Structure formats: C-alpha cells, structure tokens
Amino acid sequence: MLDDTLTATSFAPDAADAALPDRAQVVVVGGGVAGSSIAYHLAELGITDVLLLERQRIASGTSWHAAGLVARVRGSHPLTELANYGVDLYRGLADETGIDVHFRQTGSLTLAENEGRLTELRYTAAIARHHGIEANLLRPSEVPDVWPLASADGLVGALLQPGDGTVNPGHAALALAKGAHDRGVTIREGVFLTSINTDGRTAVGVRTARGDVEAETVVLACGLWTRDLAATVGVPVALYAAEHVHVSTDPIEGVQDLLPLVRGLDGYFYARHHGGGLMIGAFEPDGRPRPTGSIPEDWAFGEFGPDWEHFAPVRASAERRIPALKDAEFTRFLRAPESFTPDSNFCLGEAAEVRNLYVAAGFNSQGIIYAPGAGRALAGWIREGAPTSDVSEIDVRRFASSQSEERYLHERTKEALGRLYAMHWPNLQATTARDVRRSPLYDRLQVAGACFGELAQWERANWFAPPGVEPVYEYSFGRQNWFPYAAEEHRAAREAVALFDLSSFAKIEVTGADALRLLQHVCTNDVDIEVGRLVYTLFLNRRGGIENDGTVTRLAPDRFLVITPTAAQHRTFEWLRSDGQGMAVTITDVTSASATLAVMGPRSRELLSRLTPADLSNEGFPFFTSKEIQVRHAPALAIRASFVGELGWELYVPTEFAVHAYDAIVEAGADLGLRHAGYHALDSLRMEKGFVHVGHDVGPTDDPFTAGLGHVVKLDKEFVGVEAARAAKESPGPYRLVGLKLEDPEPILLHGESVIADDRVAGTVMSGAYAHTIGAAAGLAMVVTTLLTGDETTAQVDCAGTVVKATLSTRPLYDPTGSRMRA
Numbered sequence: 129m130l131d132d133t134l135t136a137t138s139f140a141p142d143a144a145d146a147a148l149p150d151r152a153q154v155v156v157v158g159g160g161v162a163g164s165s166i167a168y169h170l171a172e173l174g175i176t177d178v179l180l181l182e183r184q185r186i187a188s189g190t191s192w193h194a195a196g197l198v199a200r201v202r203g204s205h206p207l208t209e210l211a212n213y214g215v216d217l218y219r220g221l222a223d224e225t226g227i228d229v230h231f232r233q234t235g236s237l238t239l240a241e242n243e244g245r246l247t248e249l250r251y252t253a254a255i256a257r258h259h260g261i262e263a264n265l266l267r268p269s270e271v272p273d274v275w276p277l278a279s280a281d282g283l284v285g286a287l288l289q290p291g292d293g294t295v296n297p298g299h300a301a302l303a304l305a306k307g308a309h310d311r312g313v314t315i316r317e318g319v320f321l322t323s324i325n326t327d328g329r330t331a332v333g334v335r336t337a338r339g340d341v342e343a344e345t346v347v348l349a350c351g352l353w354t355r356d357l358a359a360t361v362g363v364p365v366a367l368y369a370a371e372h373v374h375v376s377t378d379p380i381e382g383v384q385d386l387l388p389l390v391r392g393l394d395g396y397f398y399a400r401h402h403g404g405g406l407m408i409g410a411f412e413p414d415g416r417p418r419p420t421g422s423i424p425e426d427w428a429f430g431e432f433g434p435d436w437e438h439f440a441p442v443r444a445s446a447e448r449r450i451p452a453l454k455d456a457e458f459t460r461f462l463r464a465p466e467s468f469t470p471d472s473n474f475c476l477g478e479a480a481e482v483r484n485l486y487v488a489a490g491f492n493s494q495g496i497i498y499a500p501g502a503g504r505a506l507a508g509w510i511r512e513g514a515p516t517s518d519v520s521e522i523d524v525r526r527f528a529s530s531q532s533e534e535r536y537l538h539e540r541t542k543e544a545l546g547r548l549y550a551m552h553w554p555n556l557q558a559t560t561a562r563d564v565r566r567s568p569l570y571d572r573l574q575v576a577g578a579c580f581g582e583l584a585q586w587e588r589a590n591w592f593a594p595p596g597v598e599p600v601y602e603y604s605f606g607r608q609n610w611f612p613y614a615a616e617e618h619r620a621a622r623e624a625v626a627l628f629d630l631s632s633f634a635k636i637e638v639t640g641a642d643a644l645r646l647l648q649h650v651c652t653n654d655v656d657i658e659v660g661r662l663v664y665t666l667f668l669n670r671r672g673g674i675e676n677d678g679t680v681t682r683l684a685p686d687r688f689l690v691i692t693p694t695a696a697q698h699r700t701f702e703w704l705r706s707d708g709q710g711m712a713v714t715i716t717d718v719t720s721a722s723a724t725l726a727v728m729g730p731r732s733r734e735l736l737s738r739l740t741p742a743d744l745s746n747e748g749f750p751f752f753t754s755k756e757i758q759v760r761h762a763p764a765l766a767i768r769a770s771f772v773g774e775l776g777w778e779l780y781v782p783t784e785f786a787v788h789a790y791d792a793i794v795e796a797g798a799d800l801g802l803r804h805a806g807y808h809a810l811d812s813l814r815m816e817k818g819f820v821h822v823g824h825d826v827g828p829t830d831d832p833f834t835a836g837l838g839h840v841v842k843l844d845k846e847f848v849g850v851e852a853a854r855a856a857k858e859s860p861g862p863y864r865l866v867g868l869k870l871e872d873p874e875p876i877l878l879h880g881e882s883v884i885a886d887d888r889v890a891g892t893v894m895s896g897a898y899a900h901t902i903g904a905a906a907g908l909a910m911v912v913t914t915l916l917t918g919d920e921t922t923a924q925v926d927c928a929g930t931v932v933k934a935t936l937s938t939r940p941l942y943d944p945t946g947s948r949m950r951a
C-alpha cells in the first residue's frame with residue numbers, strides 16, 4: 129500500500145450487515161478502481177439503481193498495489209482520450225468527494241537511450257500535440273536540469289510531459305466509490321459473487337454467497353479473477369495474472385513530491401517520489417505469470433513477499449541511471465499480481481456470447497490510468513446499448529476464443545509485462561505462444577520464404593523473403609527490411625498475378641428457412657440476391673455505428689456464406705447466433721473447413737484457365753459472382769471479388785485439397801510472373817484502392833456515410849441500426865474518411881498521424897502504407913468535412929514532427945472507377 133492511510137480514510141459505504149437488495153438495474157461486481165469508476169460514471173449518467181459488490185473491501189484487490197503513475201498520452205488517439213480524461217478527473221476528485229487521492233502533477237520524463245526510442249517519443253509528442261497536451265522533447269544535456277539525480281550518460285533524448293503525475297491508487301478507487309455512493313449507488317462489501325445468472329443467452333442477475341440479485345445488466349470488473357468468472361457462462365476473456373513489482377527507498381536528498389516521474393523504458397524501470405525517497409518499479413522482459421489458482425480466494429491487501437534476485441537486473445539498470453540509488457536503503461519490496469492480455473490492451477464491453485453481460489478487466493498495469501476513461505466509456509455503452517467512443521482496440525470481443533485458454537495465456541504473459549516498456553516497433557511480433565494456428569499451406573509458404581505475423585493466433589504470411597534472405601523482421605520506424613520485397617509482391621498483383629493465402633478469413637455458413645430473414649436483419653446491404661451472387665455489406669450496432677463488414681454469398685435459396693475479417697471470426701458467429709435466436713436457422717463456423725487462396729492480378733484469369741475448364745470470362749463469371757469449380761483436381765468455391773482492386777478470384781478449397789490446389793497454382797503461374805504475396809502487400813494494395821478496414825479505419829462510432837460506404841446501405845429495408853443510419857444520412861456527421869497521399873515520396877505513414885490544415889489539426893491518418901503503384905505513402909484519413917474542397921484537397925501531415933504536404937482525395941487514389949477489377 130502506498131501509505132497506511134488507506135484503511136484509515138476508508139469510508140464505510142454501508143453497515144457490514146446491511147441487507148443485500150434483491151434487484152438492481154445494474155450490478156457491478158468488483159470494487160477495484162475499475163468497478164468503482166463504472167459505478168461512478170453510471171451514476172453520472174443518471175443510472176443510480178446500481179449495486180456495487182465487492183467480496184472484500186474496496187480497493188483490496190490489485191488497485192491498492194499500484195505505483196499510482198498516471199499519464200495523459202498513450203500509443204493511440206482513443207487510448208489517449210481515455211487517459212487524458214482520467215488525469216483531469218483525478219485532479220478534481222478530492223474536492224468532489226472529500227477523499228484526498230494525493231494527486232500530484234509532477235510531470236513525467238521518458239528517457240531514450242537509442243534513436244529508435246527517440247523516434248517513438250517523437251510519435252508520442254505528435255499524439256500529444258494532436259490533443260493539445262504539452263510534451264517537450266529534451267536534449268540529453270537538459271535532462272539533469274529536470275531531474276538532477278539522473279545521469280545523462282548514453283541518453284539520446286527525453287520527453288517531458290508536464291501534465292502527467294501520481295495519485296494514491298487505493299484512495300483513487302475509494303474516492304470513485306464514494307463519488308458513486310454520493311450519487312445514489314448502493315455498495316456492499318464482503319459479498320462474494322459465486323455465479324452469473326442467465327436466461328439462455330442473457331444475463332439476468334448474480335448469485336452471491338448472501339443470495340441472488342436480479343439485474344438487467346451485470347458488469348464483471350473483478351480484475352484478474354474476471355477470466356474464471358466469465359468462463360462459467362461461456363464468455364472468453366483473454367487475461368492472465370503476472371507478478372508485478374515495485375520497491376521503495378528511504379528518503380533521498382533532492383527527492384520531493386513534485387519530482388517528475390521517470391520512465392527508463394530501455395532499462396525496464398520507472399521511478400517516482402515516495403515518502404521523500406524513490407519508488408522503483410519493474411517491467412522486466414522475463415515476466416512471471418501467476419495462475420489464478422495460486423492466489424487465495426480470500427486475497428485482500430495481499431502480497432507475495434520480496435524476490436530481490438528476480439528484480440536485480442532492473443535494479444542494476446535503475447542504479448546506472450540514478451546513481452544515488454546505489455547508496456540508498458531499500459526498505460520496501462512489493463510483489464503482487466496484475467492481469468495482462470495477449471496484445472497489452474485491456475478488455476472492455478459487452479460479451480459476444482451473453483447479452484447484458486459486460487466486462488472491464490485486464491488492465492496491463494495501467495488500470496489507474498485508464499479506470500476513469502474506461503468507466504465512462506462502459507457506462508455510456510451500457511446506457512446506449514452500443515459503444516459511444518472508439519473502443520476497437522480494447523473491445524473484449526477482439527480475441528479468438530482460443531486466446532483465453534489458460535496455457536496459452538500463461539506462456540504469452542511471460543512477455544506481456546515487458547512489452548509495455550519494450551520498443552513499440554511497427555509490426556512488432558510476439559515471440560511467445562506462436563505457431564498455434566496454421567493454414568494447411570503453412571509449410572509450403574515457409575519453403576517459399578514467408579515471414580509470418582500473428583493475428584488471432586493465426587500464423588499469416590506478412591511478406592516473402594527472396595532466396596538468400598532470411599525471413600525475419602528487422603524493426604525500425606523507417607522502411608523496414610521487407611519493404612523492397614513487399615513492393616515486388618505489390619507490383620505482381622498490379623501487373624501480373626499474385627497468390628495470397630487468406631485462409632484465416634472468418635467463414636460462417638447460415639442455412640435454413642430463416643437464413644435470408646436473419647441476414648436481412650443484420651446486414652445493411654440487400655442480401656436477397658440471386659444464387660451465385662454476393663454482396664459487400666456492413667453490420668451496424670443499434671446506434672448505427674460500424675461493428676463489422678464482409679461479403680455475403682448466396683449459395684442456395686436458403687444457404688449463405690458470410691466472410692468477415694480474421695479477427696472478427698468469433699464476434700461474427702456470436703452476432704449472428706444472438707440475432708438468430710428463435711429463428712429457423714443453423715449457423716455454422718466453417719472457417720477451418722476450407723483454405724482461401726486468392727489469385728489476384730491481371731493475369732489471374734489466364735493462370736486459372738490453365739487449371740479449370742470453367743468459363744472465367746467476364747460474361748461467364750462476372751464480378752461479384754461465385755461458382756463451384758475445379759482447380760486441377762481440387763473442388764473450390766470460386767468467388768470473383770478482390771480486396772486488392774484487380775481482376776481476381778478467391779478460391780475456397782476444402783482443407784484436405786488445399787495443398788494440391790496450391791501446388792497447381794504455383795506450377796501454372798511460373799511463367800506468368802506469379803509471386804507469393806503477404807499481408808503487407810495486401811495492405812498497401814487495398815489502401816491505394818481506398819478499401820476500408822473496419823477496426824482500423826472506421827469503428828463502432830462511425831456511421832456508413834462518414835466511412836464513404838453509404839452505397840452498401842439500403843435504407844428502404846429494415847435492419848439493425850437502420851434508424852440511426854437514416855438519421856446519419858439526413859444530417860451528415862462532421863467527419864469523412866478519405867484517401868490521402870504524401871507529396872514527398874520518401875516518408876512513410878504508419879497510423880495515427882495528424883492531418884493539419886491552416887496550422888490546426890483537421891483529421892487523423894487511420895491507416896497508412898507505402899503505395900507502390902502511386903510511388904508515395906498513402907492511407908485513409910478521417911478528416912473534418914469542412915476541409916474538403918472537391919475531389920482533391922491539399923493539406924499537411926505531421927509525421928512525428930516532420931510536416932509533409934499531402935493530398936486528400938474523396939475518390940480512390942488508384943483506379944477510381946474500379947474498371948480493373950471488373951475487367
């Protein structure tokens with residue numbers, strides 16, 4: 129505990145023997161900083177019939193352990209919005225609630241020991257600028273002015289963020305609980321949740337050791353215990369505990385409570401003031417996962433005890449940077465569990481499997497930072513029944529269900545802790561728990577030089593190394609080593625033919641008398657199409673925001689194939705299952721049943737004609753139609769569609785025939801310039817063509833018209849979100865997604881860069897890549913519509929501090945009429 133006043137200040141929410149209400153509109157389980165914040169923000173929104181249950185005492189789980197560092201800027205715009213709000217809330221919480229959260233606006237100093245890190249800090253500074261948050265890059269010689277105890281040896285720069293600070297985390301949780309209580313929330317401590325009551329697929333309350341409570345909505349904010357509790361009702365939550373450590377010293381001369389907190393990211397440590405001395409925390413690269421079963425059920429204000437040996441490398445790096453530590457007396461060693469997730473972002477939102485069951489957990493040692501923003505976001509989500517802010521990267525539904533399996537998480541968590549401080553390179557791949565999920569073509573692709581990247585546990589070929597080149601990433605913030613190879617893959621797709629393995633795409637079959645009815649209900653596009661045709665469609669939430677997209681192919685009058693992105697597999701299936709309740713429909717996830725070989729490029733027809741007797745002419749096989757064909761001896765469902773904007777077919781080949789079809793295609797394409805191509809090429813191809821990636825370019829708060837996808841929304845039929853979509857058409861929102869290209873051919877775009885016009889932020893680059901056909905970096909940007917002056921508008925982009933001239937285009941940058949893919 130940061131200081132011993134936690135228990136002393138503890139407000140008594142209610143008498144220990146106070147009766148447990150038998151119903152509440154919302155039951156929030158878990159009285160840590162997250163649950164307390166959710167209750168607080170529900171009440172803020174006027175939902176006061178809330179019961180907050182805590183099995184021990186408020187803040188007794190992980191929240192009291194925290195070092196209490198709070199920051200305004202995070203790695204993305206949506207996360208920065210959450211964090212920035214948090215600091216503002218903490219600043220006023222003492223006045224509001226009477227509980228002193230010990231907020232100190234110390235500022236923070238993040239150190240860079242190499243050029244890569246300094247570039248990362250430049251990107252951080254650019255995000256700060258975007259949000260009007262102060263962040264100043266310092267030269268090494270300026271560091272001791274801000275932090276006299278620090279050695280500047282080996283530093284190449286630093287970032288000073290004056291708005292950051294520290295809080296007492298236990299008090300922060302208590303203050304939020306008190307704020308909730310003051311607004312009418314009922315709080316019961318000492319109440320153990322034993323199970324979640326459901327009515328089929330909907331949460332209807334909770335069972336506790338003191339009886340049942342009915343509820344319209346149940347929220348699990350049970351920290352590291354959330355995964356096990358959610359699993360009891362079939363909801364996968366991908367989080368797992370790891371030991372987390374900070375140590376404290378006796379008073380050190382020169383340390384006072386407004387000394388900026390320091391992040392020595394390259395040394396995996398942080399330092400902050402604490403009682404006149406320093407607290408040093410570790411984000412070591414060899415983290416120690418901790419099974420939930422090894423933590424007692426009655427855990428309250430618990431600790432595991434010291435382990436100086438494991439801490440030694442981090443201590444050594446902290447001592448190198450802060451020499452005064454060598455003579456300091458370490459008086460306190462705190463080791464306790466915190467939960468981490470496979471991608472280092474937390475889990476928020478309504479479960480895909482059980483309606484009205486919400487989750488807020490897995491905070492990756494940033495729960496104090498995020499709790500206010502997460503609480504506000506979840507409260508809004510509960511009230512509206514759909515997200516009210518961009519939650520794409522924290523949505524609990526983003527993982528494959530298999531990612532919540534215990535052994536997988538145990539292994540991944542070894543690196544999860546250190547990843548928070550490790551270099552955040554573009555395209556950085558995890559090294560643990562890999563090779564879990566492979567396409568049947570994996571071995572063939574490996575022989576062909578594939579460098580694999582991981583998504584939803586799938587190993588997917590991101591790029592192909594030519595003979596003599598090792599298929600290994602060399603990370604940097606510039607053009608990475610794969611740049612020239614992906615360029616060749618890109619060119620092959622534009623000029624000859626390229627083969628992509630898209631087997632990880634989610635494939636869901638919907639059959640039965642009500643199959644059409646269900647799909648008409650969830651799709652924005654009209655899916656009442658002829659057998660053999662397909663449509664591209666969006667799936668909206670009830671606020672009209674874009675949740676998902678994909679194609680729907682009609683295979684028979686009562687049989688459809690829905691294809692959505694890899695990471696959307698689980699949610700697509702559950703979304704259909706949920707809306708299909710009570711309908712005469714069978715929904716089957718057939719993702720594993722077939723491999724997807726995409727043969728794309730102007731010579732794809734010529735290539736495939738060598739392997740199939742089917743008529744592939746434009747008349748015989750028009751764009752956006754499908755047919756069962758043979759690929760040499762393999763049966764395949766061929767779909768004429770293209771995510772790259774060229775003539776091409778996606779071949780859905782039964783898994784056991786996949787290698788045969790692959791071999792046939794590779795052989796037949798040898799003299800046609802066929803190249804293997806990976807996801808980096810796919811990305812650059814789709815971006816210059818202006819094809820949207822849901823989750824990156826648009827999300828659950830964007831309407832289809834903002835996304836430029838109004839043409840796939842049939843407002844004359846009824847579907848989920850139609851009323852909101854009609855309203856969005858009537859009164860267009862202030863933003864529009866457009867194509868963007870840099871005028872200078874040298875710089876690259878990642879994502880998140882600010883679009884600038886008249887010296888003001890006018891938008892954000894949502895995704896970026898190098899557009900090899902165009903010969904410059906290009907992407908999709910969300911910009912204010914008032915900026916757009918016609919088909920093309922001139923603007924600027926802030927590329928981590930370098931301002932580059934750019935053109936915004938409301939039409940695709942490449943082949944605006946789409947004539948090439950219809951050829």
Ligand SMILES: Cc1cc2nc3c(=O)[nH]c(=O)nc-3n(C[C@H](O)[C@H](O)[C@H](O)COP(=O)(O)OP(=O)(O)OC[C@H]3O[C@@H](n4cnc5c(N)ncnc54)[C@H](O)[C@@H]3O)c2cc1C
Binds near residue numbers: 160374
């Ligand atoms: C050493 C250390 C340093 C950290 N430093 C920082 C930092 O500087 N900044 C930062 O932002 N974050 C930091 N963190 C992380 C932060 O503490 C957590 O992310 C945050 O406290 C998580 O809050 P929570 O509400 O999700 O979980 P918890 O605080 O664990 O709350 C969950 C609650 O649920 C209750 N519960 C569980 N099961 C049940 C049940 N069956 N019935 C009823 N109640 C139940 C538990 O008793 C517990 O109180 C640190 C963590 C550690 C361990």
